[in-house]
Amino acid sequence: MAKRAISYEEQEEFFDLVCSGLSLQRAATGSGVSVKAGTGWWRRSGLMSPVIQLGRDGGLPGSAPARVPDEPRPDGRPRQRRALTSEDRSAIAVALRCGCTYQEIGDLIGRDKSVIWREVNRNRGPDGSYWGPVAHRAAHERRRRPKQHKLARNPGLCRWIEDQMDDGWSPRLIGQVLRRDHPHESMNRVGHETIYQTLYVQGRGELRKDLHQQLSLKRNQRKPRGHNTRTTSPYAEAFKISDRPADVEDRAVPGHWEGDLIVGPASKSAIGTLVERSTRFTILLHLPGRHDAASVAEAMIREMSQLPEHLRRSITWDRGGELAEWQRIQLELATTVYFCDPRSPWQRGTNENTNRLLRHWFEKGTDLSIHTAEDLRRVADSLNRRPRPTLELQTPADRLAALLTNPSAA
Secondary structure, eight states: OOOOOHHHHHHHHHHEEEEOOOOHHHHHHHHHHOOHHHHHHHHHHOOOOTTTOOTTTSSOOOOOOOOOOOOOOOOOOOOOOOOOOOHHEEEEHHHTTOOOOOOHHHHTTTHHHHHHHHHHHOOTTTTSOOOOHHHHHHHHHHHHOOOOOGGGGGGHHHHHHHHHHHOOOOOHHHHHHHHHOOOOOGGGGOHHHHHHHHHHHTTTOOSSSSGGGGSSSOOOOOOSOOOOOOOOOOOOSSSSSGGSSSHHHHHSSOOOOEEEEEEOGGGOOOEEEHHHHHTEEEEEEEEEEEESSHHHHHHHHHTTTTSGGGGEEEEEOOOOOGGTTTTHHHHHHHEEEOOOOTTOOGGGGHHHHHHHHHHHTTTTTTGGOOOHHHHHHHHHHEEEEEEGGGGBBHHHHHHHHOOOOGEEEE
């Protein structure tokens, strides 16, 4: 026996009944089609997720969207049409089936063609089908408030974010990497502001409650802007930062470094940090016993002497007494040492930012002498393998490797 041809009107009636709250079985009976056929239409349309979800009885929970056209204002003037009505969407569905263009459909219902284009692309299924009742219900559900938070609908994304933050990634970096890796999958990416709100706003609960401890400042709430602090470090003036060549400032030429110390409680322990301005490659200086001028100079010469000469053109430091032997450093490394102005740490902004990232592993108030040279190498490797937004999400290790294999690029 040949199968009965099902009309377009029967399919639309089925979708209309489901969207009004009936179960799939009752909607199929009411529209005169089999339950198997109706269930197959609904699944193939792909319009269930993530906006529309069936209730326990198979129907759509909640109140159905209004199906009345725009009413005039009390003074008799017509209202400005802001949202498409159910009649508009039914007309769009029929016109699409007849092969009309977006411009023709817009002229038919009195809307711009861009409105039709957005409506169809927003509410059609993966198979390209567009059904007026389903599209109207989907639009109604999008306007429903409050909305479920995106992270609450994606536990896997939550776990991935937690793993990256445990490894020291910032929310901004996580948002940029997700946007790069999932450009067309909105459910698999979030912005940094969404992560901050989840950490700071009570009642969200999608991420671990202690995850704010992985932030660089470890705050559990936002802090108003406008409270800047500046450190002072008296030091006799030597080579000024204003004497640096212009190509250092614009990062056009690699081989220019910025450095400082990360200091432990009561200045009893310290770790030296050096970061190359163009590649953001980081070197950590192991200072297990003392961090006086002689110890810092010895560690710096030991680490930086492994670099080729074209990658150690200059070093910029603040006015801390730990670099009092700068002349020895200049002589043995064949480089030039520049010093920042007093109370101007931002003049070594690249190094300051790197030190902030390093606090993920070397927390403030902890004894830094417990870290071995191997620990420092492991931390430096982890940081140098991290994608950087300033490098177009490339890693410092990749950038430095390119300079080592191609000296002419420097």
